[in-house]
Amino acid sequence: MPHETPSIYEIHDERFRHLIVESAALEELYAECRWAEGPVWFADANCLLWSDIPNQRILRWAPDSLAGSVSIYRALSNFTNGNTRDRQGRLISCEHGGRRVTRTEIDGTITVLADGYEGKRLNSPNDVVVRSDGSIWFTDPTYGILSDYEGFRAEPEQQCRNVYRLDPGSGKLEAVADDFRQPNGLAFSPDESKLYIADSAYSHDRSAPRHIRVFDVVDERRLGNGRVFCEIDAGLPDGLRVDTNGNVWTSAGDGVHCFSPEGKLLGKIRVPQTVANLTFGGPRRNRLFITATKSLYAVYVTTTGLGV
Numbered sequence: 001m002p003h004e005t006p007s008i009y010e011i012h013d014e015r016f017r018h019l020i021v022e023s024a025a026l027e028e029l030y031a032e033c034r035w036a037e038g039p040v041w042f043a044d045a046n047c048l049l050w051s052d053i054p055n056q057r058i059l060r061w062a063p064d065s066l067a068g069s070v071s072i073y074r075a076l077s078n079f080t081n082g083n084t085r086d087r088q089g090r091l092i093s094c095e096h097g098g099r100r101v102t103r104t105e106i107d108g109t110i111t112v113l114a115d116g117y118e119g120k121r122l123n124s125p126n127d128v129v130v131r132s133d134g135s136i137w138f139t140d141p142t143y144g145i146l147s148d149y150e151g152f153r154a155e156p157e158q159q160c161r162n163v164y165r166l167d168p169g170s171g172k173l174e175a176v177a178d179d180f181r182q183p184n185g186l187a188f189s190p191d192e193s194k195l196y197i198a199d200s201a202y203s204h205d206r207s208a209p210r211h212i213r214v215f216d217v218v219d220e221r222r223l224g225n226g227r228v229f230c231e232i233d234a235g236l237p238d239g240l241r242v243d244t245n246g247n248v249w250t251s252a253g254d255g256v257h258c259f260s261p262e263g264k265l266l267g268k269i270r271v272p273q274t275v276a277n278l279t280f281g282g283p284r285r286n287r288l289f290i291t292a293t294k295s296l297y298a299v300y301v302t303t304t305g306l307g308v
Contacts, residue, residue: 008299051291082185092104123142181209
């Protein structure tokens, strides 16, 4: 049985104590979302952007005061879900409504990067990560076309819920994995030799996957040797991030779960709402920002998150 501290932390392995600040409080920074998702930190602007999918907006939080301030970065966001930045600092987004991946240019214009594969529309791009070579990797489950709440109801045109790689030079889109029930969050290991991908099919079937898989990155453009990295014991895995030591932090039904590079559960940060996604931010990237149902939370940790 895990040892529980009288706080938000649940210790499963003593190594977790070296990753957290046990006196640090979980702070609720904003609480007016319908379904908060896709946080991304902009160090040069000292702000966080995140999606409020059903409300069709991207919000901006900045520490302009003691409590911080929230403003609308983009209204009518086309049901944007996951966000990240490319190596030039531009915003890369997954749009449920447009069933596409887009890039926001420095002047604010939007460029469509991918909206179809082999002559058919994508399902509803969900989460995205950019590798150091500029390639864009994203997941394409059907969540955004299942109803009119997080997108527009439609029949899927892709027979598989794929994971894709977009080549930065040619712009060619390739499916790098095609055997997921519903691929979700994804993140590279610190040396980019591995790619972690959540599989989180919403189903009452107990056989539905509730795990994170890990793949070897082969020749910098393909995935191989896929295997289960860890199982989630509460709810489903959704978004995930990796710290500089290779630990994997993922969202779950009861909070944030942290796993060692070997896939061992180190501990949990309890959050009072279902967590959708998370990212590291702040001037030293030692603040964990958490999107959970209607709220944006933050907590300081001792580790540092990977970032561009």
